[in-house]
Amino acid sequence: MIDIHCHILHGVDDGAKDLAESVAMARIAYEDGVRDIIVTPHFNHGFLTMADVVHRKLEELERELDRQGVDIRLHPGTEVQLVSAAFFDEHRRNRSFALLGRPGTHLLIEQRWSDYDPGTPEIVQRLLDAGVTPILAHPERHPFFRDDPELLPQLIELGLWTQVSADSLVGNFGPDAQRYGRALIAAGHAHTIATDAHNVNRKPNLGAGMAIYEEMAGAAARTELEARMRSIVAG
Ligand SMILES: [Fe+2]
Numbered sequence: 001m002i003d004i005h006c007h008i009l010h011g012v013d014d015g016a017k018d019l020a021e022s023v024a025m026a027r028i029a030y031e032d033g034v035r036d037i038i039v040t041p042h043f044n045h046g047f048l049t050m051a052d053v054v055h056r057k058l059e060e061l062e063r064e065l066d067r068q069g070v071d072i073r074l075h076p077g078t079e080v081q082l083v084s085a086a087f088f089d090e091h092r093r094n095r096s097f098a099l100l101g102r103p104g105t106h107l108l109i110e111q112r113w114s115d116y117d118p119g120t121p122e123i124v125q126r127l128l129d130a131g132v133t134p135i136l137a138h139p140e141r142h143p144f145f146r147d148d149p150e151l152l153p154q155l156i157e158l159g160l161w162t163q164v165s166a167d168s169l170v171g172n173f174g175p176d177a178q179r180y181g182r183a184l185i186a187a188g189h190a191h192t193i194a195t196d197a198h199n200v201n202r203k204p205n206l207g208a209g210m211a212i213y214e215e216m217a218g219a220a221a222r223t224e225l226e227a228r229m230r231s232i233v234a235g
Contacts, residue, residue, distance in 0.1 A: 002036040002229050003029060003206050004100065005079065005108060005137060005163055005194035009039045009057045013047035015198045022061050025197060026070045029204035036073045036233060037204075040108050043097040044081035051098040054078060075101045075233045079137055081110045085119035099132065103235030108163065110137040116144040116151065121158060128159045135161040135192060135232075140168045140181035153189065161191035166209025167202070169193075185216045192229050 007015025008025050016022040029037060039058055041049040054076050062074050077100040082088055091097055100106040107127060111117060127134045136155065139145045139162050145152045156162065167173055168181040184190045193213050197204040214222040 001032075001034045001206050001210065001226065002038070002233065003034050003195050003197070003204060004038045004077075004135070004192055004229055004232055005040050005165075005196045006037050006204065007039075007041060007079075007196070007198045008037055008061070008074075008204075009041050009049075009054065010061060012049045012053060012057060013042040015041060017199070019061065019064050021199060023064055023068055023070060024200050025204055026061075026065055026072045028200060029195075029197075029206070030070055030072055032204055032207045034072065034204060034206055036075060036230075038075045038077040038100050038108075038233065040077040040079040040100075042081070043078040043091070044110075045083055045087075048096075049078055050096050051076070051078070054098045077101065077108060079108045079110050081112065082117045082120060082123065083112065085117065085123060088119075088123055100135070101233035101235070103233070105131065105235060106133045106135055106161075106232045108137055109134050111139070111142050111144075113142070116142075121155060124155055124158050124160050133159065133161055135163050137163050138165045138168060138177075138196060140164055140177045140184060141173055143176075146176055146180045152184075153187075156189055162189060163192045163194050164190040164209070165196045166193060166205045166212075167196065169209045169212045170205070182212070182216065185213055188217075190217075191225075192232075193225065
């Protein structure tokens with residue numbers, strides 16, 4: 001399996017605090033059946049993880065995983081918050097953040113926690129026009145998507161993909177996120193499933209999320225989902 005959203009990079013955001021914790025997370029992911037991880041540190045006002053830092057830290061962690069014999073491949077990425085349209089535009093122009101995987105055909109974006117950014121459709125459209133598919137992190141966790149059932153489908157209609165979190169599906173973010181996450185699967189609106197793991201407690205648990213997906217959508221849909229996620233790193 002491939003995890004496309006994981007805060008496994010050490011010492012850059014509120015994820016793994018050091019190399020030892022990164023390795024411990026990688027071991028948990030490996031035991032769970034994961035062989036590829038896209039590293040996605042936060043890119044927001046609090047943690048502005050620049051692309052060059054992502055690449056440098058990724059190499060450092062890769063060396064350590066090699067040394068310790070943990071057979072996981074790492075791929076670059078970031079989780080870019082739509083702090084504002086201006087924030088996004090400036091950093092995209094300057095190529096400050098890392099797209100997902102080496103092909104760079106996808107970008108993981110996240111809404112603010114306070115409210116929906118009305119500039120989102122325009123940003124989504126511009127990314128698509130540039131050949132980049134935006135993937136929205138855990139929409140099921142945001143009340144404004146749950147409260148307005150038209151909001152997310154309109155973005156999906158444009159070409160946006162969603163990333164539903166395994167933790168939401170198993171109930172770790174409460175009943176509302178669990179219900180909406182499952183509703184997205186039922187509606188065919190869960191394009192990817194990922195962990196958004198931050199440490200060994202909020203840990204990599206992709207297998208649990210994928211099992212729920214398969215139970216709801218069937219084995220053929222799971223195969224399709226896994227192929228879609230793999231295409232992000234394969235180009
Ligand atoms: Fe995240």
